[in-house]
Amino acid sequence: MNHGRTERLIDQARAKFRLDLSDLVVYTEAATGYFSLTPIIAALSGAKKVIALGADSKYGSFLEAKRTIQELARIYGCERRIRIAKEKRKEEVSEADIVTNLGFVRPIDKTMIGWMKPTACIPLMWExxxxxxxxxxxxxxVKKGIVVLGTDESSTLLRTFDFxxxxxxxxxxxxxxxxxMSSILVVGGGIFAGATVETLKRLGANVGWLSMAEYGSRPKASCVDRKTPFWIDITPxxxxxxxxxxxxxIVEHQERGELFGLQGKCSFGDLARINRGIAIAHICGTVDENELRDSGLNYIPNEIRKGGYMSVSTAYVGPRPLIDLHTAGLRVGELLARARLDGKDIDEAKRVAITQGPGKDFKSTL
Structure with a gap:
């Protein structure tokens, strides 16, 4: 990790989103890679305390995550604000003003919600x-009165989908x-696919667009004109x-049905028979991983995640997408928490986070 650049990106994001967590307690995750930066962002933004929950996972051990965060905190001078925990404990959850929905914090279930104080909030680090x-x-x-709000990833300050x-x-x-000059088929619907088509066309690719989802339609994308071949089924x-x-x-993040595989409309074996040299890049979308592996096609990444999860996140391109997104999410949390502590009801707290920050409610749709 380039610590000098990372610190600069954090400072820029904090200024851009006007993040100030002074006097607030943040409960988030302790993870590896660039995901280790979330508690650092919170601490550098003045949080009174940051509790970061970790665990062993396929991405790294708890001890690895702990050492990474402690070293980062030492480099950036915020080690006294961060506590790294391995167990979810009532006394720590009950302290939190802001509870993020990140990996190791999940699931945020009935028990955990029962531990949260009435003014606590859950900012989603996605839409x-x-x-x-x-x-x-x-x-x-809803029963407990805990406010939950998403983050507007289409914000001009954020631009997650471009990444x-x-x-x-x-x-x-x-x-x-x-x-x-390469011919590339983008499979997916919604803004993820639209952004991918737009980027590839700008770089000179010959792009075809296939959306097999029920909501299949051509989303708005400034660079995607009507000359781009678009199909909602595998036509001749x-x-x-x-x-x-x-x-x-493959970049389908809404539809959960199988796109390619033995239960899909087309198997990877069929693809291999049609074009044995075709390569598969999987970002998200339900596919039959075993059938893909058996097809002999070249694909990336090695491990394919199930529908609803990204096999590779935007953090794979560098730290900026994660730093900006998590800073924006914490800003949503800050606005919600301060509004609730000031006595505002849930609807008014949401209004504050949406009008003064990058909040996005469940009522908003793409």
């Missing part, structure tokens, strides 16, 4: 449409697909495009 029931018990939050396109570029280059024209395509980018 509300990305919500998964297994992550947060929203009904229990999804950059992520596709990085994966394709790792597959030795040059992009310029789409098949012809696949025959000469260099790669497929």
């Amino acid at each position: 509300p449409w990305e919500y998964r029931e297994q992550d947060i018990d929203l009904n229990e939050c 999804v396109g950059i992520l596709a570029v990085k994966l394709l280059l790792e597959l030795d697909i040059e992009i310029l 024209e789409c098949n012809n495009f696949i025959r000469s395509a260099d790669a497929i980018v």
Whole structure:
């Protein structure tokens, strides 16, 4: 990690989103890689205390995460504000003004919500449409009066979705697909796919767009004109495009049905028979990983996550997307927490976070 640049990016994000967590307690995760920066951002933003919950995972051990965060905190001079925990404890959760919905904090279930104080809030580090029931018990939050609000990733200050396109570029280059003059099929709907199509076209790729989801439609994207081939099913024209395509980018983050595989509309074996040289870059979307592996097609990453989760996050391109997103999410939390501590009701607290920050409610849809 380039500590000098990382500190500069954190400072820029804090200033951009006007994040000030003074007198507030933050409960978040202790993770590895760039995800280790979240408690650092909170501490550098003046949080009275940051409790970071960690665990062993496929991404790294608890001890690795703890050592990483402690070293970062020492470098940035905020070690006294951070406590790293391995167990979820009532006395610590009950202190928190802001509880993030990040990996090791989840699930935020009935028990955990019961420990939270009435003025606590849960800022989502993504847009509300990305919500998964297994992550947060929203009904229990309503019963307890805990305010939950998403983060507007389309904000001009944030531009998370633009980084999804950059992520596709990085994966394709790792597959030795040059992009310029390459034929690439983007599979997915919604803003993730739209941003990916837009980015690849700007770099000179011949792009086809396939959305097999029920909501399949051509989202608004400034660079995506009507000349871009667009299909909502694997038609003969789409098949012809696949025959000469260099790669497929799978980037479906809303629909949970299987896109490719033995239960999908097309198997990877079928793809291999149509075009044995086609490469697969998987960002998100339900596919049959075992069938993909058996097909002999070249693909990335090695481990494919199930629908609703990203196999590779935007943090893979560098620290800026994560720093900006998590700073924005903490800003949403700050505004919600201060509003609730000032006696405002849930609706008024949400209004404050949406009008004064990058908050986005569940009522907003793409």
